[in-house]
Amino acid sequence: xxxxxxxxxxxxxxxxAFLTINCTYTATGYPSLFWYVQYPGEGLQLLLKAxxxxxxGSNKGFEATYRKETTSFHLEKGSVQVSDSAxxxxxxxGSNYQLxxxxxxxxxxxP
Amino acid sequence: EPEVTQTPSHQVTxxxxxxxxxxxxxxxxxxxxxxxxILGQKVEFLVSFYNNEISEKSEIFDDQFSVERPDGSNxxxxxxxxxxxxxxxxxxxxxxxxxxxxxxxxQLSVL
Numbered sequence: 001x002x003x004x005x006x007x008x009x010x011x012x013x014x015x016x017a018f019l020t021i022n023c024t025y026t027a028t029g030y031p032s033l034f035w036y037v038q039y040p041g042e043g044l045q046l047l048l049k050a051x052x053x054x055x056x057g058s059n060k061g062f063e064a065t066y067r068k069e070t071t072s073f074h075l076e077k078g079s080v081q082v083s084d085s086a087x088x089x090x091x092x093x094g095s096n097y098q099l100x101x102x103x104x105x106x107x108x109x110x111p
Numbered sequence: 112e113p114e115v116t117q118t119p120s121h122q123v124t125x126x127x128x129x130x131x132x133x134x135x136x137x138x139x140x141x142x143x144x145x146x147x148x149i150l151g152q153k154v155e156f157l158v159s160f161y162n163n164e165i166s167e168k169s170e171i172f173d174d175q176f177s178v179e180r181p182d183g184s185n186x187x188x189x190x191x192x193x194x195x196x197x198x199x200x201x202x203x204x205x206x207x208x209x210x211x212x213x214x215x216x217x218q219l220s221v222l
Contacts, residue, residue, distance in 0.1 A: 036213075043202060043215035044154070089154060098144060098167060099211070101154040 002027045006090050006102035013080055014110050021075040021105045023064075023090035032093035033057075033066055033073040038104070039086045047075075047088070085109045113137045117203050117214035124193055124221055132188045132217045136205030144204040144211070145178065145188045147171075154202070160186065193221045 007022040025033065035047040035057070048057030053068035062077045073090060090102040116135040124130050136143055143160040158168040160178055177189045186205070190197055198221045203214040 044213040046210065091154075094156075098156050098159045099146075099154075100156065101146075103153040 002031065002092055002094055002100050004090050004092050004100055004102040006088075006105050008103070009087075009106035010108050011105060012108045012110065015082055016079045017109075019075070019077040019080045019084075019107070021088055021090075021107070023073045023075065023102060025071050025073065025090075025092050027071075027092055030068070033064070034091040034093065034099065035062070035064055035073070035075050036089040036091060037086045038089065044089065080107075080109050082109045082111050113212065115203055115205055115212050115214035117201075117217050119217060120215070121218045122220070124219070126195055126221055127192050130190050130193055130219065132190075132201050132203075132219070134186045134188070134203030134205075134214055135184060136186050136203065137212055138184070140205040140207060140212075142206050142208070142211075143178075143180070143186050144206075146202045146204060146213075147199040148202065148216075149196075149199040157188070157201075190219075193219075195221050197221050 003026045005024050032051045034049045036044045037047045038044050048059040050057040050066035053066050056065045064073050064075045066073055085108055087104045087106050089104045091099040094100050118133045122130055145157040146154050148154045156169050158172045158178055159166045175191045179187050200216045200218050202216045204211050206212055
């Protein structure tokens with residue numbers, strides 16, 4: 001069945017460091033892939049998405065490229081800020097547009 | 112930006128009691144979902160609702176759960192007889208085939 005695997009957290013970085021959060025998936029066909037972010041005390045927000053192979057999603061300085069050959073959708077940001085501290089979820093689009101979620105990766109950015 | 116509204120933000124109940132979690136999705140959306148997130152675990156799909164009926168449900172969504180759109184605007188999740196393991200954050204989601212919008216969640220605590 002479809003599944004998503006994310007790197008375990010927490011990931012702790014200093015401000016302005018480079019960020020990578022790994023995400024790999026198992027799926028039949030070519031599902032859409034998503035990154036969602038959950039800031040402390042808030043709900044889930046779509047960060048970026050990609051709908052087909054080699055697509056690059058980007059938003060707020062974050063990027064992720066849909067890599068079919070490695071079944072990956074790693075999240076990257078060149079220079080993180082304290083305000084990026086949150087939990088990041090990788091998700092895969094299933095049937096009826098429902099989402100299959102990774103376990104989430106907590107990101108802590110220290111000033 | 113339009114938003115999905117969930118009430119209450121926090122619900123405390125005794126084991127065996129019925130609870131109704133309420134959601135006002137974004138008008139003109141066609142797809143509606145409930146997800147839940149048990150503390151420290153991944154987000155789990157519960158049910159999807161389209162064209163006024165359930166289109167898909169997970170194994171979690173057993174006979175104790177039901178969903179309704181009682182008046183064409185609200186979207187409710189009912190748990191008939193709550194169990195301790197139902198304690199979680201419940202997210203309502205509405206969307207189109209382009210984007211999903213999440214509510215900020217209802218924290219359900221079953222004592």
